[in-house]
Amino acid sequence: MKSFTILLIEDEKNISDFIVKILNANNYKVLTARTGNEGLSIISSQNPDIILLDLGLPDMDGINIISNVRSWSLCPIIVLSARTTDNDK
Numbered sequence: 001m002k003s004f005t006i007l008l009i010e011d012e013k014n015i016s017d018f019i020v021k022i023l024n025a026n027n028y029k030v031l032t033a034r035t036g037n038e039g040l041s042i043i044s045s046q047n048p049d050i051i052l053l054d055l056g057l058p059d060m061d062g063i064n065i066i067s068n069v070r071s072w073s074l075c076p077i078i079v080l081s082a083r084t085t086d087n088d089k
Helices: 013-025 036-046 062-070
Strands: 005-009 029-033 050-054 077-080
Touching (some): 005 036, 013 029, 036 050
């Protein structure tokens, strides 16, 4: 059985470590990025099966990453965010 590759783009280390631990325990290959630029580089070079994306990154808004990726890929993206306003959601 193929192990799916998940890219987690999350700048909070404690959140990232927790998610990685859970995914690894369920036999997923996990790549991590702490910035949007690092995430975009990994997406283009590693072609993950799915992206878990925090919208609040230190170098760019996650919405910009979604727009960029959607211009050339249909890779599924799941947004992880603490944003609470309806507009952001």
